Amino acid sequence: AQSVTQLGSHVSVSEGALVLLRCNYSSSVPPYLFWYVQYPNQGLQLLLKYTSAATLVKGINGFEAEFKKSETSFHLTKPSAHMSDAAEYFCAVSDSWGKLQFGAGTQVVVTP
Amino acid sequence: DTGVSQDPRHKITKRGQNVTFRCDPISEHNRLYWYRQTLGQGPEFLTYFQNEAQLEKSRLLSDRFSAERPKGSFSTLEIQRTEQGDSAMYLCASSLGGTRGEAFFGQGTRLTVV
Numbered sequence: 245a246q247s248v249t250q251l252g253s254h255v256s257v258s259e260g261a262l263v264l265l266r267c268n269y270s271s272s273v274p275p276y277l278f279w280y281v282q283y284p285n286q287g288l289q290l291l292l293k294y295t296s297a298a299t300l301v302k303g304i305n306g307f308e309a310e311f312k313k314s315e316t317s318f319h320l321t322k323p324s325a326h327m328s329d330a331a332e333y334f335c336a337v338s339d340s341w342g343k344l345q346f347g348a349g350t351q352v353v354v355t356p
Numbered sequence: 357d358t359g360v361s362q363d364p365r366h367k368i369t370k371r372g373q374n375v376t377f378r379c380d381p382i383s384e385h386n387r388l389y390w391y392r393q394t395l396g397q398g399p400e401f402l403t404y405f406q407n408e409a410q411l412e413k414s415r416l417l418s419d420r421f422s423a424e425r426p427k428g429s430f431s432t433l434e435i436q437r438t439e440q441g442d443s444a445m446y447l448c449a450s451s452l453g454g455t456r457g458e459a460f461f462g463q464g465t466r467l468t469v470v
Contacts, residue, residue, distance in 0.1 A: 253396075278458060287360070287447055287461035288399070334398050341411070342387055342451050342459060346398030 267335030381450030
């Protein structure tokens with residue numbers, strides 16, 4: 245069975261500071277990993293995906309994530325937080341049919 | 357293409373009533389998924405379709421829930437005899453299929469059972 249664990253349900257960052265959201269996965273086969281963002285009362289928007297082509301994945305809005313097999317991690321980072329980054333972020337792993345297993349989410353608050 | 361569309365966006369119903377939600381996927385996408393998201397949680401898988409065939413149903417999908425995708429186009433999710441525990445955001449997603457086909461989500465339907 246595949247699963248992901250997001251460490252930290254809430255993260256508070258200052259505007260301009262580094263954003264780091266942690267995700268660890270469990271998978272018996274090479275995983276397909278995703279980060280999604282959700283704004284209040286909205287659906288999920290794909291930020292980036294890992295499909296084994298490259299371990300450092302760049303996404304939209306300045307986000308990137310690094311796949312580390314030895315640590316079973318897929319942490320999301322952004323060098324400089326913007327107020328518009330305030331949202332909930334979900335890490336997910338996909339099975340061969342595209343069914344997603346999501347983590348519990350991390351709420352990001354950006355302070356001026 | 358306007359993306360995945362869900363209707364209605366909000367639904368308030370009395371306990372015991374039946375409700376039906378509709379999802380229109382991106383036109384060329386052959387896979388369609390339904391998820392449920394409760395407050396403060398990540399989405400949980402309910403069911404999915406490959407064209408018109410329903411290939412998997414989660415144990416979360418009780419007998420009161422039924423989903424269809426006639427002709428492999430839009431999909432409906434019906435909940436019969438709603439309960440307060442059914443209150444949640446119901447999300448629909450579609451994809452081209454294949455392990456690299458990322459899912460595109462609709463805006464969701466928020467159900468409140470009173």
